[in-house]
Amino acid sequence: xxxxxxxxxxxxxxxxxxxxxxxxxxxxxxxxxxxxxxxxxxxxxxxxxxxxxxxxxxxxxxxxxxxxxxxxxxxxxxxxxxxxxxxxxxxxxxxxxxxxxxxxxxxxxxxxxxxxxxxxxxxxxxxxxxxxxxxxxxxxxxxxxxx
Amino acid sequence: xxxxxxxxxxxxxxxxxxxxxxxxxxxxxxxxxxxxxxxxxxxxxxxxxxxxxxxxxxxxxxxxxxxxxxxxxxxxxxxxxxxxxxxxxxxxxxxxxxxxxxxxxxxxxxxxxxxxxxxxxxxxxxxxxxxxxxxxxxxxxxxxxxx
Numbered sequence: 113x114x115x116x117x118x119x120x121x122x123x124x125x126x127x128x129x130x131x132x133x134x135x136x137x138x139x140x141x142x143x144x145x146x147x148x149x150x151x152x153x154x155x156x157x158x159x160x161x162x163x164x165x166x167x168x169x170x171x172x173x174x175x176x177x178x179x180x181x182x183x184x185x186x187x188x189x190x191x192x193x194x195x196x197x198x199x200x201x202x203x204x205x206x207x208x209x210x211x212x213x214x215x216x217x218x219x220x221x222x223x224x225x226x227x228x229x230x231x232x233x234x235x236x237x238x239x240x241x242x243x244x245x246x247x248x249x250x251x252x253x254x255x256x257x258x259x
Numbered sequence: 260x261x262x263x264x265x266x267x268x269x270x271x272x273x274x275x276x277x278x279x280x281x282x283x284x285x286x287x288x289x290x291x292x293x294x295x296x297x298x299x300x301x302x303x304x305x306x307x308x309x310x311x312x313x314x315x316x317x318x319x320x321x322x323x324x325x326x327x328x329x330x331x332x333x334x335x336x337x338x339x340x341x342x343x344x345x346x347x348x349x350x351x352x353x354x355x356x357x358x359x360x361x362x363x364x365x366x367x368x369x370x371x372x373x374x375x376x377x378x379x380x381x382x383x384x385x386x387x388x389x390x391x392x393x394x395x396x397x398x399x400x401x402x403x404x405x406x
Binding site for chain 2: 154158159160161162166169170172173174175176177178180181192193194195196197198200201202203218221253254256257258259
């Protein structure tokens with residue numbers, strides 16, 4: 113059975129896919145409650161910075177530094193340099209990741225900065241990305257800045 | 260005489276200040292031309308993620324991976340974990356920083372990832388931030404996730 117918060121992140125990823133976007137989703141949880149949800153907005157908003165985690169944090173709005181310190185960030189995919197850096201900026205102590213098979217962010221560095229990072233290696237998350245990368249490689253490379 | 264691109268970033272910072280916002284500005288330069296400009300949008304847009312560099316990259320729009328590889332990012336202030344991570348995601352090879360006296364991002368790490376990072380220690384950039392931090396410490400702490 114999937115973690116209910118990861119399930120909510122997967123629902124976000126599927127929303128993104130249904131919109132013609134990149135199927136990565138994220139939720140932010142504080143005190144056992146989802147306070148922000150988001151999914152990649154590269155296609156939908158023509159955005160260069162709204163990865164799922166960024167969209168989620170933006171949707172959560174301006175939180176106090178203390179709020180972030182007790183938050184958990186869920187993402188269907190291993191957070192990239194940008195999204196990892198954002199978690200570090202705000203001192204989010206815990207990150208739960210759907211999978212890191214199709215893409216791996218700077219996990220060792222994030223852990224070295226004191227973050228607890230857990231990889232679920234969820235089959236549904238992997239399938240979403242494998243299908244997407246196979247069908248839209250150029251869009252995917254653009255999203256991760258890869259030539 | 261200030262670098263004309265840093266001067267453009269300072270103009271962005273001043274725009275932000277005039278709007279009641281946090282006075283940090285940024286421009287993105289490719290082939291000697293400014294392709295994006297931005298300033299911190301925490302106050303103006305109620306944004307948790309639109310630091311100056313993020314706003315600048317978003318205003319530049321969806322660029323190709325190859326474009327980022329020849330870009331220079333200018334910022335009036337040393338880029339934080341989020342903004343540094345974004346430069347790393349896209350492989351931006353050069354960052355020019357107005358000052359790192361009032362705040363210092365993960366400069367050593369950024370350099371260890373191959374980025375050329377130059378600090379100008381510009382007096383006007385320092386003054387803008389010193390005055391702002393003295394007048395609005397809580398807003399500043401929120402912007403950098405500091406309790």
